[in-house]
Amino acid sequence: MEWKVDRDADKPLYQQIFEYIEEKISYGEYPPETLLPSERKLAQQLNVNRMTIAHVYDELQASGLVERKKGSGTRVSSHKWGILPKGVTNWRKYIEGGSFIPSYPLIRRIRGEAKVMENGFNLASGKLSSDLFPSEYLQSVLSEHTFPSDLGYEHPQGLLSLRETIASYVKTYYNINTTSSSVLITSGAQQALHLITQCLLNPGDAVAIEAPSYCYSLPLFQSAGLRIFGLPVDANGINPDDIVTLYAKHKIRMIFLNPTYHSPTGAILSDARRKKVLDIAAELGIPIVEDDPVSLISFDNEQYAPIKSYDRSGNVLYVGSLSKVIGSSLRIGWLIGPQSVINRLADAREQIDFGLSVFPQMIANLLLQSPEYPKHLVFLRQELLERRNEMIDALRDILGEKVEFTIPKGGLFIWCKIKKKVDDQKLVEEGIKHKILFMPGSVYGAPNGYVRLTFAHLKKESIREAVKRLAIVLDHI
Incomplete structure (x- = not known):
C-alpha cells in the first residue's frame, strides 16, 4: 500500500x-x-x-x-x-x-506479503539482491553518453542499435547466428511468451511444457485457452521420447522448454537430449520455444549450448532477458526467430503499446557494449556461487535429514524436497506467520512438499538466518 x-x-x-x-x-x-x-x-x-x-x-x-x-x-x-x-x-x-485469468491465489498471497513484510526473509523472489545491481558501472556508462533529442516512436521491433548489439551478443555468448531483423525487443521474457501464446496459437491448442515448470505459474497459458501437457523432468531434463508420445495422444502444437538451470529444479538438459529434441520437433513440424534467462550464471565454468545454437531450420524461438544478469526493473528481453514470426509479433505488440520506451533500450545497449560488462558477469557468478554455497551449508547444518536437494550448477535457486508430509497452503501460511517467504512446488505443478528457495535475493550474511527461520516453520507444521 x-x-x-x-x-x-x-x-x-x-x-x-x-x-x-x-x-x-x-x-x-x-x-x-x-x-x-x-x-x-x-x-x-x-x-x-x-x-x-x-x-x-x-x-x-x-x-x-x-x-x-x-x-x-x-x-x-x-x-x-x-x-x-x-x-x-x-x-x-x-x-x-474477462479472458485473462488472475495469478494463482497462493502466488498472489506470497507477492502481497512480499510488498509489506518488514524484517523478514524473501526466498520466493526471482530477483537479484540490490547489492548485485551494477549501479556504479551504470552511472559511469551513462555519464559518458547523452540521450537523443528525438523521442518519436521507435521501430516496432525495438531500437535498431540494441537489436544489432543483441545479435552480436548471442553470437559471442551462445554461438547463435542471427541478424537484427530477426530480433524483437520485449518488456522482459514474459511479454515474449505472452505474444507467442496470443498470436501463434489458438484456443484449444495443445502445448507441452516441463513438469514441474515455471510455466505452470503463468496464467497466460490458461488465458489463451491452451491445453497444457507435462514432460517429466529428471536430472538430465526432459526425455525427448515423451514428446513423441504426447504428440501421438494430443497433437501438441508447440513445446516450451527452459533447458539450462531449469526453474524450479535446476536441471540441465543434456547435450545429446538437446539435439534429439530438436530433431524430433523438426520431424513432427512442432516449434520449440526456448526460454533461457540464466544460462550465463554458471558455477562450474561450463557453458551449455542453447538448443537454438543447433537450429538451422528456424524451428526454435529463442527468448532471452537481462533480468537475471543485470536487474529485473530494466525490463529488457528479446525474442529471436524467423523474420516472418518476428514481424507478426512486432505488429501485435505495436497495437498494444506502440513499442517500448527508448530509455531502457539505450541503457541496455550501452551496458552490453561496455568493456565492463564481462567483468560484471564474472563478479555476479562469484557472488552467486558464494551465496549458493552458504545456503547449501546452512541447509545441511540446520535442516539435515529433514530435506533433500540437488546442488545446482548454476542459476538462482535450490529445489528442495521436504521429507515429512506437508500441505503447501499451510506451509506458506506458517512461513508468513514467521516472516519467511518461499515458492511452494505446487505452483509449478509439483506435489505438495517441494519448495523453491532463492539464494540470489538475500545478501550472503542473511542466508543462514533465513534457513533457521525455515527450520522453525517446518517444526510448526
Missing part, C-alpha cells in the same frame, strides 16, 4: 485510516462489494496495531459504508448510502470475468 499514516499529525491514526478508506469508497476506487483487507493484513500494511483497524472497520460499519460477515470478511456496502452515487457499476462481475 502506497499510502502511509502520518504519525506526526494531530489527527488520531484511526481517524486518518477511516477517512482514507472513506475517500476511496466515495471516489469509486473501492466499488460496492469490494473485499477489504483483513484486520491483520491491513494493520501489517500500515504498521499499526490490529485493534486500530478493528476500530476503523467498526466505524465504517456504523456509517453504513461496509458490511461485515463472519467468515466472509469486510466488504464495501452494496446499499446506496448518501456517499455513494445512485447508479453504481458492479465491477465485481467484470473483475471475475
